[in-house]
Amino acid sequence: MKYLFNAAVIAAAILLGSGATAAPASQDKKAQGAGGRKPVVVSAKKAVPATQKVAVKTQPQARAPQKMATKAAPQAAKSAQKSAGKSALALAESAHKPIRRISASDFETGRLALGSASALVIDQSTGHPLFEKSPDAVLPIASISKLMTSMVVLDAKLDMQEVISIGEADVDTLKGTRSRLPVGTTMTRETAMLLALMSSENRAANALGRHYPGGLPAFVAAMNRKAQSLGMYHTRFEEPTGLSSNNVSTAHDLARMVTAAARYPEIRTFSTTAEAKVELNGRIRDFGNTNALVRNERWDIGVSKTGYISEAGRCLVMQARVADKPVVIVLLDSVGKMTRVGDAIRIKRWMESASLGSSSQRS
Template sequence: MKRVSALLLVLVLLCPAADAAGPSTSAASAILIDGGSGRVLYAQNADEERPIASITKLMTALVAVECHPELSDVVTIRSEWTGIEGSSMYLKAGEKLTLEALLYGLLLVSGNDAATAIAGYCAGDSETFAAWMNEKAAQLGMEHSRFTNPSGLNEEGHYSTAADMARLARAVLEHETLARIVSTRSVSVAGRSLTNHNKLLWQYEGCTGLKTGYTEAAGRTLVSSAERDGQTLIAVTLNDRNDWADHAALFDYGFAGYPNTMLALAGRAVSAVPVSGSLCRFVPVETVSDVYYPLTEGERVEAKIELPQAVTAPVQAGETAGQLVFTLDGEVIGETELVYNQSVSDDRAGPGLLEGLLNRLRGGA
């Protein structure tokens, strides 16, 4: 049987409380989330379905690397993949490039030809690839998104939301190769010098990517991320004429008002469980992993320790004992396993308890 003990932690942070309204933006839709936990720190029409332009290419890149992880493979460019309208990396028919080079052209200079080539190489055609994009969107819980092409060019039925694009950005940043590419300021690949369109990489300290977009129908769209003191924030704005400044303001708001707060550290003893069948009366338990969560001033976190009423020897160090669960307003915000941090022998199998104790006091076996 498990015993559950609960204690209420009132975290008084040495930072100003977040402004409940958050910063004002010029965007039709906007969102700011904590990248580690997914907590929404600011939202404005975040579930409103809108055209998204070239930030579409984040999904194109994610689907490409998941369905074809060998990025060193060489792609021969077909004529139908060239001359696509809009932004371009200027591919030529018959040219040979690695898939990785195409991803740089896709994500740094927003090449619509690169998007078409990637889709054609991976799936055979853009229509099939778009279906794969929609399957991935469903897996990520992007319930208000639909993709009809890999580039983001205006097309009826092609849309997403700020909230859904933030979910996508989290998935992209979890992929090591894509995180490296979207954070690249400039690179020379396939005989081309490519410079990232994301000016925040130069303008905002700690910016780590991701992607810009623009069409007349969508306006300026931007998905960006920034890291400070181990905390990553993700901002998305749709149809925002002042997106560079708005993203900087959103990041400043998030880092100042919702710092990543330590709730538990790995390897810390938090309790002990009574032991029967051993000279050792209690066995300590410790946390397995760190737990952090973005909190603003005055928020109250409840910690519940779930452990057995008692355990019978033998006990092996490292065995799972229970868990430590943190909740905020009734919602689970973090948890870590609890394990026994030492082994306990079964003293019933050898000499009597008294004899065993005397042996130990004498230094015997």
């Protein structure tokens, strides 16, 4: 009887020991905040150095690690392990696949419908057009003109830290557009270029031309000479802002201009800066980019410029990397505020679809 009692005690102890589970250790880690472009702080006396790359990439949002439950169904664990194994295998295999070069023949232009009256997508690596829609139509280009304005200033090798002022002559009497730069505002030439390219400030652009050796007449003459030197034979500039509808060009000519502008580090930096805090007359003011796509982490944009006057419609030019391909995108005379952005997104999806389709056919 004593032997049976001892055996029962030992069995109960074994059962109790095997049923015990350890309490999970709690980990309380805070997720990092969503990343974003850091605003540029620019003093009225000293602007951001032209060679400094400013906020080109938006950091993706970091996620807090998920807590794993201590008790998971065996079947679910096996399924997750199997899925993870497949994902790792797929990544390993893709890392060893040769890069598929996409050619113009891979794109079906008939499948891309754009709202812009004139459009052009150029493969920069080959110079061949991937998409064309009335690319030789001569149209007003509005503030796209400011890319040429910036190139002429930089070509003249003027002192970018020289302080220039906004005068009565810089006020828009043609269209009556407003500006956040009151008459009498002073800033460096570099800051004026930043505001002209990023926020499309017309007074800043006009001041750049007015403070050019020989004044506005000499500046406009230099703009037209530069256009001719780039082979922009259907382009004409009348003033540096683009407010005049006599500033005209074609999509083909503008593709040449964007390609040339991309060779200037200052233009690449300033035109793709998302936002800046600028000290003007002792006050800090916030300025933002007129192209919302520069804030989108899905886009890798090297040069950007928007434009609008009633005669030109909404315009957008960009140098960007899409589907692992360097391209120049020109969109002119878009009706509606979002059409040009929508067209750019449609071009991106169209190129990515063509890239995926070509890869699947090859595999």
